[in-house]
Each structure stands twice: as structure tokens, then as C-alpha cells.
Amino acid sequence: MQRLLLSTLGFYIAFLFTSCAQAQTTILAETIIDKSQLEYYLVQAYNQATAESRIAINHIGLETESVGSIQVASAVIEGYPAHHSGIRRGDKILQVNGMEFHPVYSFNELHTSGRVIPHLDERFNIEIDRGGIVQSLSISPVHENLYDSYRTAGLNSPQQFNVGNKVIGYMRLWGLSRSTNDLLSIKSMIDELSQCDGIILDLRDASGFIDITLLDLIYRTRNNYYETAGENTSSFSLDKTVTISPGYYSRPLAVLINKNTRGGAELLAYQLNKSERVVTIGEATNGKIGGYRLDNQAGGYRYKPATQALIDGEQFEGVGFTPEISIDYPISQTTRSDPQFENAATILQGMI
Template sequence: MAPRFELKISFVLTLLLSTTAPRAEVLLRPDVRPAAVINEIAGIVGREFFDKDGLGPFGASASRFRDMALSGAGLAEASEAWLATLGATHTGRFTPDQIDYYELAEVFHRGLGRRRMDLFPPEGVVTYPGIGIAPRTIGEKTFVAYVYDGGPADRSGVLAGDEILAVDGMPYAPIASFRGKVGRSVSLEVRRAPNAAPLAISVPVETIQPRDSLMNAIRESARIIEKDGRRIGYLRLWAFAFSGVEDLVMELLASEPLEGADGLVVDMRGRWGGAPADAADIFVGRAPRVELTERDGDTHIANARWRKPIVGIIDAGSRSGMEILAHGLQSAGVPLIGARTAGAVVAGRAFLLADNSLLEVAVLDVHIDGERLEGVGVTPDIEVPQELPYAAGADPQLDRAVAELAGMLAS
């Protein structure tokens, strides 16, 4: 069964972007004074933040954090601490040396206006040089937190939990380590176990387009896990925040290898939310399967629903719309395995600031079935702790989810 035309274009675009010459770098503008950025943040938050009553501490501390931004502490530390006084998720300032900057610029690309064309000329396509990972700093060490399925790091054998020591012999920086190296390979030096000898892994650097990279990761995650004579399907929802994700998920559920699975583990430990309010219907709804056939015989899935047993995985990285999906599945009787979700369930909007940094602000409060999940999250039915450092790719939450589903199928 042929995939949708849009998905074919997406795949081709990914290949083209990964082999094209490096694009112009996005950098902070040194000519924009910190005081101007602080004033811009104050104005946007004052106009847009969803909780007017919650603006008190933010406004009262403005002069203190303005002074902090002009001192040795700098703008980054001052803005982070100042925005934290709002006590809300979906609120922060991001800079072009962070992977989050580019992924959020893609999530909110429609709201960035003409400035997006200036930052990512000529068409405004968001890209950055990278290897398909997202890092997490714990203490003074940096670890690989996410390895995108099918990406350069995944193909090269990088594992979640690897401590990142260096890139080409220099300290790791999420963006700077790969600038000017698209089309070449870098030596990524990692440590896979505490006190173990460093391991050098050759990883190709590609031009990463966030939507296509994460969509491809969803596609590449689909597989069958054999357990106790059962064929367990697995699908990881890396993000739901891009156009085409729902169509992609339906296509994957309605085609091999997942279509022939006895049950499904849906992994909601993603990077971003964005799932629509009715996303749970894809997995537990009862709408009919609809296929459309063109005159040349090419068939497309217009609507597909999962009809077999299902188990979900969540953790603290499951956030926003992914939490709404988890709540919907749990309400429908789907057991959830893992750890409490982020409790990040408000609606955000992004604004490009004069210095080229990106400001995200929570602009709408959200209630699910009358319940507010912001600061609360979704609690799993079966809690399974999982430590990131030196995990060497081990995934006890997935292991437990597979065992749980196999038991359900056997009963």
C-alpha cells in the first residue's frame, strides 16, 4: 500500500537536505543590547502570558533581573531565572546554540512570520547541522538523552545513556561541534560505563530538518518484538507537533510490520507534544477504516484505527499534547508503564526576539475532562524507574511494557 504523497515528498526532502551545502549560520546578534532584550521579554510576557494574576512576581523582579543581565551573570542566566518566576511550563528563552531552538522554531514556524525567512534563507526552511541526538546535562556531565531512530547517530551505534566526552577532540557543543562539517564524519568520543575507557564512534554529520528528522524517526521506530510466541508491535511517537504526523501514524498502523502484530506498545516518551485532543481515537476509537483508491490503482489510507490490545509508555519527557494522549488512553483502559509525565499542559506560543533568540510563552491554560494537568502530569499504572547515565541502550520501561502486553495476550 503506497504511502501518502505528502510523506513521499517529506522523505525526498530529507535526503536532499542531508546532502546539500551547509546553510548560513544562525547566530545571536551582538549589536542588540541585553537591556533591549529584557525590555522585549517584559512586553511580550505582559501582553501574552495566560495568567494575569501570575504576573506579580515577574513584574516585581524586573529591575533585579535587568541588573543581573547587565552584570557578569549575563542575559542567558538572568532571563532563565526571571521567566521561572512565572511558575509555568512552555515558558523560556532559547538560543541558536541549542537543538531546542531549531525544533521549537519548526514547531511554531507559522507564527514566526517573515523573520523566519531571514534566519533560514531563502525559503525559511529550519535546519541545523547535527547527528540526530538530543543531549541532557546531569551535574557536570553531558549524556545522550535521545537517539533519533534512523538518524546518523542511530546508524552509527550511539546509544542513549552514553556520556559525551568530545567531538573531534574538542568539548562537545550541540550545534557548534558540527558547524562546517556537513557531508563529513566526526569522531564522537563517549563513555558507555562509569570509569570505562573512552569509545570513539565515527558519525556522519547531516543537515537536519527537524520535522523530517522526527517524522522519519517515527517511521523508523516501527518494528516487531518477539515475546513468548507473540508478535508485539512497537511505535515511538517522537513528536505530534508537525503536519502529517497523524497520517503517518495511521499509515504505519495499517501496514506491515505493525498491521500483522498481535498487540501494540505505543511509546509516548517523545521530544515534543502537539497531539490533537482526539489523538487517542487513533488507538482506541471505533471509526471505520477508510481506503481511497485512485484511477491508477494507488491506494491511500484516509482513516485507520488500531483494534488490538495496546500498552503505553510514558516518562518525564512526555509533555503537553503527548500527556493529553496518555490521559485519553488511560481513560480508555490502556495500561501505562513508566514514570509520571512532565505536567506541562498549557498552550505555548513562540516569538523571535531582536537578538535572534526565541521566546516561548504560555498563552492558554488547558483543562482535560475538567482536570488541570499542568504541574500534575499523568501517573503510570505500573511505575518503572529508568536511569539515563550509562544505560548502554537498556530500556527497562520498554521491557516491562512488552512483558505486560504479552501477558495480556496470553490471558
């Protein structure tokens, strides 16, 4: 793959890394996520058998990271209030209704019973800082569980655009599950883009569980699927007894990942990178493929690192996966341009 890319896109040589290069191992400790963290509601939703048992909260479709004492937008979910209001990745979220912004409690409150109750306000005034210019926005949150929100965003993501005389498709998977309905939905997304000369598969900020049926949508055979060994591998082992569905996408793929690509999503990127018609682009993942269990005494979900699990004979937890082409996309960048996406489109054009 590297030789192909070097011959067709020599000006990207500075970005090429050795295929499947591994980052230095980081020992991930057991951690607790509680109801004050947005991640709690995503994990809770993933671990429920029915939609009725998933906790719905007020949210605006925004993920943030702490930079000092400020929350900075790290991902804006397409089709949700933050996206509609014009919030961009890199915006500093300062206040909501005159109070310091909190990802959960700006739109909800924690009742003494332990339940999260949405604020009754229909609209909220949000103050953001973009490049030193403070702006005020009016926004109405949705009341949904995060599992459904991420699934809806993924279903609405497919699009097609022309690059030269080629047609490139784009789809973004925010969350992966083993639900039959979800897998059929992803199949319909790929079918929608099946006539494209290549597809950009965006797995940035994605999480969830990998399923062999998902890989079958892209591979003709299962000869080169990754092997698991060791302990606690049930959440990412591939059941090869499942019947193979006919039809697969056989054209080039560019896969986007970043440090927040985790769980089944980073294993999906790792597996796809084995193919000669796939190029991975972006930032190294952290290797977070362990599982969560509810710890009522601690008041949240406890993360158990998969330190004893092996992927193709190697430790993946705390190591992660490094893409073939490393392109930084700093959170401080507030322009509309997306260097990872733009490079993926250019590179795909040279492959198809």
C-alpha cells in the same frame, strides 16, 4: 485495569500506582530558548507553515542532558548517525574534534548575521565515556531540520516480534503534528501493525501537537475524549466537528512515557490511559502543554505556560501525568537493556 494487571502479573505489584495519579504541581515560569539550544530548532520547525522555512542544521540524531558539566546522551534517534555509530543512552559525550562537546556548535557555528551555518567537515571524531571506558568514534552528521528528522525516525520505527505465541508490534512517535500528511503516515504505521495482538506505543521524549484524528485511529467513539476549558487551549483542543474516519485499532496497547514526554504527546498518553485496554508505563511527565512564541528582542522562543487551561476540569500544566506502572530508567544505565520496553512487552503478553 489495575485489577486485571494484578491478577495476571502479580509480580509487578510493586510498580503499580493509582490510575491517573497526579504529581505535585510545579509552577512553570516563562522561559526563553535560543539558538544555542537544540530545542530551539525543533520549536522553530514546528512553528513554520512550510518545509522551506524550517531551519536545517547539522546534527547526529542525539538528545543530551547536562549532568554536572558533562553532556550525557538521553535519547538516540533510530536511523541517524549517533545510532549508526553505536552511541547509547547514558554515554557521556566528552569531545568533538578535540573540543568540548556542544549539542549545536560542535557541528554548526553562529554567524554574525544570526544565521546558523553548518561546519564543512564531512566527518567528526567524537570521544565518549561509557562506564569509565573512553572510546573514539568517527561520525558524519546529517543536514536536516529536526521536524523532518523526527518524522523520518517515526516512520522507520514500526517492527514486529514474537513473545511466546503472540505477535507484538512496536512504533515510536518522536513528534506529533496536525499535518494531514503526518496523520496519514501515522495511520499507515498503525495499519502496518494492525494484525499484531498488541502494540507498544513509545512516546518517550516525544513532543508536538495532538489532533482528534490521531485519537480516532485508536477509539471507536469520541464519547470519552478529554474536555478543555480556560485560556490558551487552541494548541491542544480537540475539534469534534471533524469527520470520523472508519477503522481503528481495537487491541491492547502499552504506552511508554518519561519526563521528557511533553505537549501533545503527554496529552495523548493521558487520553489513552482512559481505556481499559491500555496500560501506561514509565515515568511521570512534567505537564508542559503551553505554547511558544518568537521573541526577537530576547533572541529566541518564549515559552508561555498554560496555567489557566484545564483538562477535564483539572490543571495539567506543571502537574503532568503519572503512568499506571512506574518503572525507572536512569540515564546512568548504559547497558543495552531497556527496562521500560521489556516490562511493556511482558505486560502486554499478559493482556492479550
